[in-house]
Amino acid sequence: MIYLILLLEFLKIGLFSFGGGYGMISMMKETVLSHGWLSEAQLIDFIGIAESTPGPIAINMATFIGVSQAGVLGAALATLGVVLPSFITILLLAIILRNVMKSRPFTAIIAGIRPVIVGLIVGTGLIFVYSLVGLSDLSTFSFDYRSLIIFLLLALISLTFPRIFKKKLNPLILIAFSIFFGIVFFAF
């Protein structure tokens, strides 16, 4: 029953996603790969689209994965799943549990989780970088020099942009550059 699986998987992702959108990408990756819903390349397409459309990344990803597997209803259930844990938690906190947030055991647990999240995001970033360059696992490596060049160009842009324009580089602008480089290097 794909609808139920979508709902449950995204409930789980919603429940364990601390630290915003990027924190849940490693879990989304595990989920879509283990169910065979998407390939890693498709997942990265989806993340790129989620970054360049309005709204929270988590919602965009849930809707996209949901609709790709089970149409509009699938999208609705996946989105509901990813929203519900956070909705219920905040509601409970607002209504009754205000003091829980400041209690010692709770802050201790959060302090314990925080470096895990940082580790997960850095790890996911590294995995995406080396698979971009062509290393998918220890036995498969086909060097993709064009992707490496694009990556280095984008890194250069995101390092120099704040110095020249005195403001932070918007992800949208970075994606616009990446589309341009992608077409230049890969289309012809």
Add this chain to the structure above:
Amino acid sequence: MLFNCMKNKLLEIFLTFLKIGATTFGGGYAMIPLIRHDVVDNKNWLNEEELMEILTIAESTPGPIAINVATYTGYKIKGIWGSILATLGVVLPSFFVILAISFVYEQFKDNQIIAAAFMGIKAAVALLILTAGLRMLVKMKKNWYSITVMILITSALVIFDLLVVNFSSVYLILIGAFLGFFLYYLEPLLFRKKKKEEEK
């Protein structure tokens, strides 16, 4: 009359968060200035202090920050219905935009130019995630626990990936929760007395 007034307030909540959902890109912290502009400056639904408190709460509760803020603000102004409509408002624009795009994506993903564009986007995504992680790493409170755990988790994730081992991140988060509970709560509780005596 009273009914109408209540209905209008709910509608106002819904529309405000609909606008936030439709106009914020990039998610997470990128949304905060816009949320502040609407919810704190324009509508006076929250004051700056409350917003700060919610953001702190949002960091330690699951789910997207925008959802957390919407749910809390909606509840504060108009109870359960307020929270439902605010959350719905923030979610709906994403939902419909992505739905529309997904159909277009299916049509055009095999087009040569589009496929090339996505090869470029792939590099941007890798860079965005890596820089988000590194930025969090810079901000992270650094002590022996957080540094050790962060390095261990990153290497575990990479090694599992390279060896094609399936191991859910959920377990890693649960291990972190357990370690935090033990080290920051139980350990000081159990051994604090001993340490004080030793210091004397």
